[in-house]
Amino acid sequence: MLNRTLALIALVLSPLALAGELTQNSELVQTCGACHGVDGNTLLPIAPNLAGQVPGYLLYELNAYKSHNRMDDFMGAFVDPLTDEDISRLVVYYTKQKFVPFIPAEQVDPVLVAHGALLYKREIKKVGLSCADCHGESAEGVENRVLLKDFPRLAGQPYDYLFSNLKQYSQRMKHFSMLGMKVAAASLSDDEIKALATYLSNLK
Numbered sequence: 082m083l084n085r086t087l088a089l090i091a092l093v094l095s096p097l098a099l100a101g102e103l104t105q106n107s108e109l110v111q112t113c114g115a116c117h118g119v120d121g122n123t124l125l126p127i128a129p130n131l132a133g134q135v136p137g138y139l140l141y142e143l144n145a146y147k148s149h150n151r152m153d154d155f156m157g158a159f160v161d162p163l164t165d166e167d168i169s170r171l172v173v174y175y176t177k178q179k180f181v182p183f184i185p186a187e188q189v190d191p192v193l194v195a196h197g198a199l200l201y202k203r204e205i206k207k208v209g210l211s212c213a214d215c216h217g218e219s220a221e222g223v224e225n226r227v228l229l230k231d232f233p234r235l236a237g238q239p240y241d242y243l244f245s246n247l248k249q250y251s252q253r254m255k256h257f258s259m260l261g262m263k264v265a266a267a268s269l270s271d272d273e274i275k276a277l278a279t280y281l282s283n284l285k
């Protein structure tokens with residue numbers, strides 16, 4: 082399934098994409114690697130891992146930055162100069178890298194983890210779905226589950242990144258493509274966001 086999607090992205094976006102496959106030494110990979118790591122495993126707690134992320138999701142987000150639907154002080158300047166071909170080659174590169182969970186520095190509170198696990202699997206009444214229904218039972222990310230959408234992997238992403246993104250969704254400050262995600266986050270309190278981010282960042 083993964084290989085089929087990769088092949089499809091390469092085919093649709095650029096017939097040449099696979100001809101010049103990126104490596105760790107490519108200039109583009111080095112540039113992005115300053116924050117996301119050259120193997121797509123982040124060096125900064127506020128930036129997400131890109132390694133092993135669902136390909137359709139990476140493609141969607143890079144195009145969202147490029148069209149300025151998703152704004153970020155860090156990212157905008159780096160994505161603006163990318164061509165469609167650069168984007169498809171980056172997606173292929175990162176999807177092939179092995180995901181290594183970001184190790185949190187602090188001791189983990191087991192009560193908070195357990196609370197987060199409950200929230201993650203609880204049905205959100207207004208949506209009729211739980212976080213797990215969209216993002217996967219172990220938050221591993223899912224291709225084409227609901228309405229043929231791609232849902233990002235959340236497991237093992239840095240706590241700070243998860244917290245800040247859930248907070249942005251809950252305050253309606255973040256662009257979204259799926260109403261379900263917006264409604265799901267809208268009802269979350271700060272304590273719940275903290276529990277969810279703790280649970281998810283500690284999943285392998």
Ligand code: HEC
Pocket residue numbers: 109112113114115116117127128129130131139142143153155156159160163171233242245246
């Ligand atoms: C100066 C640091 C920095 C550099 C360099 C950088 N990024 Fe980022 N990137 C970030 C941060 C921080 C975020 C998280 C923004 C947010 O919280 O919304 C991010 C988010 C992303 C996302 C969204 C992923 C998700 O899970 O939602 C993608 C995709 C991405 N970057 C790809 C790239 C690519 C490709 C490059 C190189 C062209 C690059 N980045 C260069 C810091 C950086």
Ligand code: HEC
Pocket residue numbers: 129200201208210211212213214215216227230231232233234235243246247256257258259260261262265266277
């Ligand atoms: C109806 C499906 C759906 C539900 C339910 C849902 N999400 Fe999402 N989520 C998405 C989609 C799709 C995205 C990608 C952004 C977009 O398209 O809106 C996303 C994005 C995210 C992101 C940003 C990931 C990144 O790498 O930038 C986080 C964090 C997240 N969801 C956490 C949650 C949590 C926690 C819950 C439960 C409270 C939840 N989601 C419920 C569909 C869903």
